Amino acid sequence: MEGPPVTRSTDSRQARYDLTRIPVAKALLVNRWPQFLIRALALSGFLFAIVAGLGGTPVGSRNFSIVFVWIAWWALLILVAVPLAGRGWCTVCPIPMPGEWLQNRALLGPSGKKPPFGLGRKWPKGLRNIWVQNGAFALMALFSAVVLTQPVVTAVILAALLLVATGSSMIFERRAFCRYLCPVGGFIGLYSQTAPIEVRVRDTAVCATHTTKSCYTGSEDGFGCPWGAFPGGLVKNTYCGACLECLRTCPLDNIAINIRPAGADLSQLRGRKLDEAFKAFIMLGSAFVYSAVMLGPWGQLKTAAYGIGSLPWLLYVLAFLVFVFGLLPGLFYVASRASRTLAPTRHTPRRIFVAYAYALVPLGLAAWIAFSLSFVFTNASYILPVLSDPLGWGWNLFGTAGYDWTPFFTQMLPVLQTLVLVVGLAWAGITARRIAQEGNHPAAWRQAIPINLFCLMVTIGFLWLFIG
Amino acid sequence: MVIHRLRAEWAARLLLIFLVSGLFVAIMAGRNTAQAVEVHAVMPESGGWMPGNLSAEVNVPLDLRLTSDDVMHGFAVGQQPWPAVAVVPGQFTDLSLIFDEPGIYTYYCTRWCGLNHWRMRGTIEVTGKASDQSSTGSTRQPLYLTLDLDIDASHEVDVQLERPPSAAHGEKLDFTIPSRILTREHYLEQTPFEFWMALRADPGTADLSDTELWDLVAFAWHSQATPDSLLLGQRLYDQNCAACHGDKGNGEGVMARPNLAQSDPDSFGRALLPPGDFTDAQKMLGASSALLQGKIVRGGMGTGMPYWGTIFTADEIQALVDYIWTFMFPLTAGE
Secondary structure: OOOOOOOOOOHHHHOEEEHHHHHHHHHHHHHHHHHHHHHEEEHHHHHHHHHHHHOOOOOOOHOHHHHHHHHHHHHHHHHHHHHOOOHHHHHHHOOOOOHHHHHHHHOOOOOOOHHHHHHHOOHHHHHHHHHHHHHHHHHHHHHHHHHHOOOOHHHHHHHHHHHHHHHHHEEOOHHHHHHHOHHHHHHHHHHHHHHOEEEEEEHHHHHHOOOOOOOHHEEEEEOOOOOOOHHHHHOOOOOOOOOOOHHHOOOOOOOEEOOOOOOOOHHOOOOOHHHHHHHHHHHHHHHHHHHHHHEEEEEHHHHHHOOOOOOHHHHHHHHHHHHHHHHHHHHHHHHHHHHHHHOOOOHHHHHHHHHHHOOHHHHHHHHHHHHHHHHHHHHHHHHHHHHHOOOOOOOOOOOOOOOOOOOOOOHHHHHHHHHHHHHHHHHHHHHHHHHOOOOOOOOHHHHHHHHHHHHHHHHHHHHHHOOO | OHHHHHHHHHHHHHHHHHHHHHHHHHHOOOOOOOEEEEEEEEOOHHOOEOOEEEEEEOOOEEEEEEEEEOEEEEEEOOOOOOOOOEOOEOOOEEEOOOOOOOOOEEOOOOOOOOOHHHHHHHEEEEEEEOOOOOOHHHOOOOOHHHOOOOOOOOOOOOOOOOOOOHHHHHHHHOOOOOOOOOOOHHHHHHOOHHHHHHHHHHHHHOOOOHHHHHHHHHHHHHHOOOOOHHHHHHHHHHOOOOHHHOOOOOOOOOOOOOOHHHHHHHHHOOOOOOOOOOHHHHHHOOOOOHHHHHHHOOOOOOOHHHHOOOOOOOOHHHHHHHHHHOOOOOOOOOO
């Protein structure tokens, strides 16, 4: 009897359209200036957010650091960038820039034959996974109620990210921070598997015969992959930062930026790992807890989440950790064991547990989108006054400082949230069924039933939180 | 090729320096350099007014920039005729105050911002010479101090009323209260029970029942308050007292226990007594106007009641006392 997963991919049969076939698009992607300009502006905005958080008004809804980071940026990230462009944000993220510039001794391209600045150590083998990122995200989530509302705390977090990223560039080679530490990059990587875009090689055989491997080692045209990935071996977006360096360094014009079917990576058999599976649980569980704390009517829960260091907060932390690392994975494990019982397979329970966890990726993304829709539509109107008065100092730069808070589309919100969750549930169901079919078992569809029930239960939970 | 790259690199560096330094120059240039004192309002549990102490000089404008860091607050200075201003989260309200007398003034929150709203007080110490040398200032000693009343002592009397006294009934009774037993001083210093006893001792009341006599007391107390005083007292009561004492004066306001009990033992280290019940005959009939005035001025009494002596003027406090008596002595029974 067979079951998921086996080493066969349907990936090659799926349609792709290579954007680099368009000369203008390729020229814009290869040229460093467009990317540099966006990143430089993003870095200015990032530094301004830190300054605003530290020196601006402590009122979150009137401070650039809260409104532009947690409302404007977050909306762009989770509603647009991740679903449509996968690692698109990482392409222009300013956080690793100072460290990378120091490391490279240059802002634009390679600076001749000078060796990289810094210790250049390799990242420890035992930590070459996303467990640290999982922990970092969970840690941030525990303080989220304060981080998302208090400008000073946001500023400290942003400054800490910048310092850690720069420091890690001085100690380790390449972008160790992005690849192994960044709490945001971790979940972008997970959900970028659903994106309809990818960086891949056109022909792996070309890479196999190319001895220099300049995409990894670097050349005078560009740096070796900052993420430490070999493009010829890429099978999913998770560990590709879409930095475009390989597009610049490949002398054989073998790199493609493909438009592809959404979620293509979820059917990818290679590279399924327990740390990624737990990332899916952490994200799903965090979305649930955030929704309960920020959108729910439970005052005591809010008080506990805000009361950093208090006994109620410690209980909140305990409940969060048990829910995210215990209850959710535990229930899912039961579901995956039930799957195995319905259609017996030679694969270990752990392997099945990990494989099916990828069905939670589209559901988790849908949950985050549905959650974000509520507070983005509700709070987006804060952007206008803060644009004119980003520090809350009484400025009126663009004449919009007096714009009143106006929630948008509140009547449509439950419909949109339901729609998004239903799409996420359907997508999760399709993914679960595909994973079940990987083993070519005649009754594979039965295997997906417990997983689908789990996803249905989670969806109902979210619907209850969102629309009651 | 190399030269081209070097130029591009330097161009990138210059652009970055321009962007980042331009940003900071813009921020520094836009900093508010006005001399106004920025006062932040936050709920008392998180700190109250920040700063909580201000200083000013007589006849020198004290410019304030008020903002709230959490919820809607209000700002007013006690015993001053200036209207309260709203303190809105994320917005600045500019205010200029001019004091013509030295002293310590209290500013306070005028919006119900939270459970401990009434603890949101700050002080302004005004120094210098009074512009009007003839001014007596606010040095008049409260009556309860002049009379040396112990406002914490029990003032219960053993009285059982058949029904709440009615001023309207008292007015209709064919009896003229002798002026020797009811003067303004009597109203302020005597308890209703003492006045009732004085009436009982009068031979002219021999035909009146005890209940009718209480109606007479109610009428006597009503006759001491003017309509304007009652209106003012009612406005102040509704704004500041009703939340705890209740709009019917029965001590069952929305902010009374158990709401207070949930938060205060932790905040203040003691369990609180419930707010006073102004319809409780045993307590009210043994209290004088001066005693009620003292309680309002000083606060406390183990109930968590704030002091109002620096907030209200003497006339306002008297108006409050006049209004509070109407709970015990309504115009008509059952009103």
